[in-house]
Amino acid sequence: MAYDDGNVFARILRGELPCKKVYESDFALAFHDINPQAPVHVLVIPKGRYVSMDDFSAQAGAAEQAGFLRAVGETARALGLVDGGYRILANHGRDAHQEVPHLHIHIFAGRPLGPMLDGGSLPPDGSFRRG
Ligand code: AMP
Numbered sequence: 001m002a003y004d005d006g007n008v009f010a011r012i013l014r015g016e017l018p019c020k021k022v023y024e025s026d027f028a029l030a031f032h033d034i035n036p037q038a039p040v041h042v043l044v045i046p047k048g049r050y051v052s053m054d055d056f057s058a059q060a061g062a063a064e065q066a067g068f069l070r071a072v073g074e075t076a077r078a079l080g081l082v083d084g085g086y087r088i089l090a091n092h093g094r095d096a097h098q099e100v101p102h103l104h105i106h107i108f109a110g111r112p113l114g115p116m117l118d119g120g121s122l123p124p125d126g127s128f129r130r131g
Contacts, residue, residue, distance in 0.1 A: 003049045009102035023075040027067030030075040039110025044072050050103045052092040072105055081109045
């Protein structure tokens with residue numbers, strides 16, 4: 001998938017849309033999610049033009065990859081989340097329900113987060129099938 005410069009996170013990076021910034025470095029920007037799913041819900045995005053984790057892990061240089069990962073940890077530390085704990089998540093593509101085509105890592109925290117995935121939509125026998 002080609003990168004779309006009109007996506008909402010590209011617009012935030014260009015300063016065309018506001019965000020509630022938490023952390024910024026040469027490689028990444030972190031800001032509060034507009035529709036939080038937990039008491040703390042922050043997104044960390046690379047400053048480069050990458051559609052998803054697949055694109056980023058294949059195309060980004062070593063400094064960019066290291067800088068981005070460092071920014072995720074720095075953001076969690078800046079928010080004081082280390083002791084209580086937090087969850088990180090990145091959606092890639094259709095099955096993961098990725099909505100914004102610019103790589104973003106979600107950081108969730110601030111309450112017990114429960115099981116890792118919502119299994120409620122799986123059939124009782126645990127099998128699954130692509131729709
Ligand atoms: P995903 O489904 O992984 O692509 O997640 C996209 C996330 O971006 C959702 O949690 C949205 O609430 C969030 N989001 C969309 N637009 C904005 C925005 N302008 N500022 C902050 N978060 C946003």
